[in-house]
Structure formats: structure tokens, C-alpha cells
Amino acid sequence: MASPTPQRMRPLSPHIQIYRPQLTSVLSIANRITGVLLSFYAVALVVWLVFAAAGPQVYSTIHGFIRSWFGQMVLFGCTYSFYLHLCGGIRHLVWDAVYGFELCTIYTSGWTVVVTSAALTLVTWAASIGLAG
Amino acid sequence: MGKELMRSPLGRARGLGSAKYGVEQWRFERVTAIALVPLTVWFAASIVVHMNSDYATAIAWLRTPLAATLMVLLLTALFCHTALGLQVVIEDYVHSGLKFPVLVAMRFGCFALAVAGILAVLRICSGV
Numbered sequence: 001m002a003s004p005t006p007q008r009m010r011p012l013s014p015h016i017q018i019y020r021p022q023l024t025s026v027l028s029i030a031n032r033i034t035g036v037l038l039s040f041y042a043v044a045l046v047v048w049l050v051f052a053a054a055g056p057q058v059y060s061t062i063h064g065f066i067r068s069w070f071g072q073m074v075l076f077g078c079t080y081s082f083y084l085h086l087c088g089g090i091r092h093l094v095w096d097a098v099y100g101f102e103l104c105t106i107y108t109s110g111w112t113v114v115v116t117s118a119a120l121t122l123v124t125w126a127a128s129i130g131l132a133g
Numbered sequence: 134m135g136k137e138l139m140r141s142p143l144g145r146a147r148g149l150g151s152a153k154y155g156v157e158q159w160r161f162e163r164v165t166a167i168a169l170v171p172l173t174v175w176f177a178a179s180i181v182v183h184m185n186s187d188y189a190t191a192i193a194w195l196r197t198p199l200a201a202t203l204m205v206l207l208l209t210a211l212f213c214h215t216a217l218g219l220q221v222v223i224e225d226y227v228h229s230g231l232k233f234p235v236l237v238a239m240r241f242g243c244f245a246l247a248v249a250g251i252l253a254v255l256r257i258c259s260g261v
Contacts, residue, residue: 032222035218035219035222036218036219036222038215039215039218039219042211042212042215042246043246045208045211045250046208046246046247046249046250046253049204049249049250049253049254049257050249050250050253052188052191052192052195052253052257053252053253053254053256053257056188056189059188059191060188063188079177082173082177086170086173086174089166089170090170092166093163093166093167096163124177124181127181128181128184131181131182131184131185132184132185
């Protein structure tokens with residue numbers, strides 16, 4: 001009788017790192033990452049509302065942060081995450097209605113999400129800067 | 134004897150799927166997503182308009198019945214959607230005994246944030 005095999009790490013089958021990144025997989029994980037990021041921005045929204053309710057002095061501290069270059073960068077990240085998750089989410093809702101599963105349609109809708117979310121981010125910031133000036 | 138016990142195993146399983154009652158959560162995540170499309174677009178447009186507003190102007194905007202109503206609806210739909218989305222992420226990546234406490238903490242957090250946000254809106258509306 002052979003003695004029992006000693007405990008050792010068993011080999012694992014390869015995971016996603018063996019695949020070349022594709023538009024489909026990148027957009028899939030991007031939708032999840034932006035969703036998690038937007039959860040943190042949702043916390044920031046509540047903080048902003050609570051500070052606004054606390055009065056002008058308290059509000060000025062958070063307003064000062066938003067106006068700073070770091071605050072503006074955070075807000076820019078929020079805008080792009082929001083539009084990517086919005087457009088990606090609408091693409092998912094179309095899939096949920098069982099439309100757009102042909103391979104060429106999947107790539108067309110994928111690139112539409114990338115271009116539209118970038119364009120909406122730029123339009124939003126152009127409008128914001130335009131209204132400020 | 135209960136009606137469920139009288140049914141055949143196939144009859145009990147039919148339509149439930151492997152996740153049993155999971156389909157309700159899946160559906161509610163989509164329903165909140167649909168609600169969030171107009172609500173978040175309205176919010177983004179409002180922020181663009183009020184980016185450079187002073188405190189009095191921002192508060193005056195939040196006090197209008199339309200803005201207050203939409204803000205409460207946004208907070209409700211947003212944190213329902215956040216809780217459902219984060220639940221899926223946690224269930225996918227946390228497999229240890231931490232899974233249940235992390236899920237409960239996330240749910241409590243979402244609920245507390247939604248309540249805090251709604252109360253802040255109501256406080257602004259009732260006059261600080």
C-alpha cells in the first residue's frame with residue numbers, strides 16, 4: 001500500500017489571465033468596476049446632502065474641496081464612471097430583452113458604449129465650464 | 134398536510150431555477166436600473182447648472198417640490214440598486230465565513246445612507 005499523499009498545493013486550472021483582453025470582457029468588468037466606484041460616489045452624495053443640511057459654514061468646507069483641483073479630478077472620474085455604467089447598463093437592459101446577441105451587434109453596441117460615454121463626459125464638462133465662464 | 138408537501142418534486146422545482154427565489158432580486162435590480170436612467174440624468178444636469186452656485190442658490194433649488202421629490206426618489210432607487218449590485222459582487226468574491234457578516238454590513242450601510250440622505254433633504258425643505 002502506498003502511503004497517503006502529503007498535503008500540497010494542487011494545480012489550478014488557468015483563469016482569465018490566459019485570455020487576450022477583448023472588448024466584450026473589458027466592458028463586462030468595466031461595468032462592475034464602475035458600479036463599485038459609483039457606490040463610493042453615492043456615499044459622497046449623501047455626505048454632500050448632510051453637509052448642505054448642516055448650514056452654510058459646514059457646506060463651505062465640502063464646496064471648497066469640490067472646487068479644488070483634486071475635487072474636480074474626483075468629480076471627472078465620477079462623471080466618466082457614471083456615463084460608462086449608464087451606457088453599459090442600457091446595453092445590458094437591451095440584452096435582458098433578448099435583443100442584440102449577434103456577434104457583430106455585440107461589437108457595435110460595445111464601441112457605441114465606449115464612444116457615447118466618452119462624448120457625454122466631454123459634453124457635460126464643456127457645458128459646466130461654459131456655464132461657469 | 135400542506136399544499137406544498139402534496140406536490141411532486143418536479144412541480145415544486147418547476148420555474149424556480151437553481152437560485153430558487155433569486156429571480157426577484159435580479160428583476161428588482163433591473164427595475165431600479167430603469168428608474169435610475171431618468172433620475173441620474175436629471176441629477177447630472179442639475180449639478181452642471183448648479184456647479185458654481187452659492188449656498189443660498191443651491192438650497193433654494195433643493196427646496197423646490199420637484200427637486201426634493203426627485204432627490205428622494207433618486208436616493209431610494211440608488212441605494213436599492215447599490216445594495217443589489219454589491220451583493221452580487223460580494224457573493225462572487227467572498228467565499229469565507231466573512232460572506233454573511235459582509236453582506237449584512239453592506240445592507241445596513243446602504244439603508245443607513247439612504248435614510249441619512251432622505252432626512253437631509255427633508256431638513257433642507259423644512260428650513261434649516
